[in-house]
Amino acid sequence: MSMRLYDSRARALRDFTPIDETNVTMYVCGPTVQSGPHIGHLRAALAFDVLRRWLEHRFGRVTFVRNVTDIDDKVLQNATPDEPWWALAYRMEREFTAVNDAIGILAPTYEPRATASIPQMHEFIERLIERGHAYESNGDVYFDVRSWAAYGTLTHQDIDAMDSDPDADPRGKRDPHDFALWKAAKEGEPADASWASPWGEGRPGWHIECSAMSHRYLGGSFDIHGGGLDLRFPHHENELAQSAAAGDPFAQYWVHNGLVTVDGQKMSKSLGNFTLARDLLEAHPARVVRYALAAAHYRSNLDVSDQAIAEAAAALERIDGFAQRAQRAVGSAPPNIPDAFRDAMDDDLGVPQALAVVHETVRAGNVALERGESADIRGAFSAVSGMMGVLGFPLAANGSARGADAQALATIIGSLISQRAEARAAKDWAAADRIRDLFADAGVALEDTPDGTIWSIDG
Structure with a gap:
């Protein structure tokens, strides 16, 4: 069975065939670091961590790029006289890294900051202007959506049915749907929040950052572009348009993870259910949080509740209990991946079905333990070790990981x-x-x- 992924652009499951089978290439939109990470950020990072781990198991090597947007309107708005924008961005970036590390999310191969790729953004914008897909207006530069007939193909929308893009000064736009590639420096903004450019002092628009950085680190064509479902429009739609208009084939597959609710409600500060990742990790063990956030299918909306956390804790307790008993009975066993688990993961990263295989194997292993059947114990222990390992859960055999x-x-x-x-x-x-x-x-x-x-x- 070949591996299949749901491609958001095609709106269908597609067989996954990487451009280079010895090196799968992925670009995932990382955080805009204006404030601390919430559980939605953690769920998104984990969804692509699991995908990356499975791709590494299947193909051997994955070049994984996740950016940091460290210059943005919101970063500037949240800065204070005591903490300038660049210091705020760095502190928040560290918070994102800390919570990702806590639940075992692998570090990216490259994690570029937007502010470190300004020259590449200039080059990209100049390509678009030369090709007739962008224009300058009073120091701002906009992408001309009407110049690109394929605009809207990612989200399958007609331009006239879309909301206007509120980004930048609408007075300089030819069309209200046009979006900013470069923003002229404004009065009152910090002097160190702008860079010299062919169009005057200013800073990049949000969308151009990812197109320039993905091109810089992965080239004009790469395998997978990932991110949260909320990024499909306008961010990913605009990325696709400007990259394609600049002549890049861009991403072969678009993969989006579902959103997070809390006790059945959308997260909202006004509802008082806006849960920061660090608060969740302070209240519950990191392995339990990882299990609770990974157990649902990555494309489904995930509800985080006390019941979900309790179920995750109980599930890990059963798995760890078996691992402890099995290790004492047969010692170590080389990890192995059963066919049923492989089939589930190959089918659009079917983690719920894969975890069902884990628990069935644990039940069979416990029966073998009761009967003293060493070969079956070893087989089950080997399979559980392999399956949990590839999902990013080192087994807590003999209680060694429980602190x-x-x-x-x-x-x-x-x-x-x-x-x-x-x-x-x-x-x-x-x-x-x-x-x-x-x-x-x-x-x-x-x-x-x-x-x-x-x-x-x-x-």
């Missing part, structure tokens, strides 16, 4: 196991049974071996 909470739990359980051993040595069977029943009620499995009693969370 201070695990240490406290191990101390309590160890004390009770010692009390039970003493009761058995004294032939106080009633006391020994009470302790075993306590463990059973708490979901802790005990296994008496010649080397002593070992425990695990019952999967």
Whole structure:
């Protein structure tokens, strides 16, 4: 079975064939760093982290570029006299990096800042002017949407049915739908927020940044362009138009992840449910957050609720419990990917179906543990290790990844196991049974071996 991805431009599943099968190329729109990351940002970054990991498994190498928009109207608006725009942008960029690192999102191959690619943006704009698709007006430069007949093909819209682009001064536009490629410096803006250009001092428009940076780091043609569903219009529509008009084939596949709701409602500061990523990570273990955000299909809207977090924690507990017991029974096992898991991931990154394979394998592994069937235990452990590894979840075998909470739990359980051993040595069977029943009620499995009693969370 070949790998398939849903292409937003084609509005259909397409077989995925990279331009170079030895190096898959991806460009994903990164954050505009005017404020801290919320859970929608975290979900988007994770969706493409999982895709990247699977592509690396399938093809070996992925060149993954994710930009940072560090100059923008909102960055300037949120700056203060005590924290200039560039300092705010850097601090927020660090916050994005910290939360991504916390849940195991791989660092990009390249993570360029917009302010480091200004000359490339100038060159790109000059190409568009030379080709008759852009024009200068009082220091601003606009893309002429009427000059490009294919404008609207990404989102399948007619120009006259679109909203006008509010970006930049409408008085300089030939058409209200035209969008800014370069913005002339304005009175009151910081002097260090503008750069010299062929059209005067100014700064780039939002859309031109990604076209210039993707071309710089991946060339005029690359495999996948990704981002959140909310970026399809106008951002990605405008990227596609200006890149194609400049002569670039641009992205072969457009992949968009779904949005995030909180307890069934759209995130909104006015509703009081606007959840910052750092707050979610302070309240819950990072592995649980990763599981909760990754468990839904990447194209579906994801609802983050206490129930979803609890279900993620319980699911990981079952998987980790099996891994601990299996490792004690058979030692290490080389990771392996079952065909059913591979088929699910190859079918438009079907993580829910892939996780179903994981849990079915855990159930079969637990049966094998009860029966003492070493070969089946090893096979299940190998498969679970491989599947969870490719999804970005190192197994917490023997509780090694559980930190201070695990240490406290191990101390309590160890004390009770010692009390039970003493009761058995004294032939106080009633006391020994009470302790075993306590463990059973708490979901802790005990296994008496010649080397002593070992425990695990019952999967």
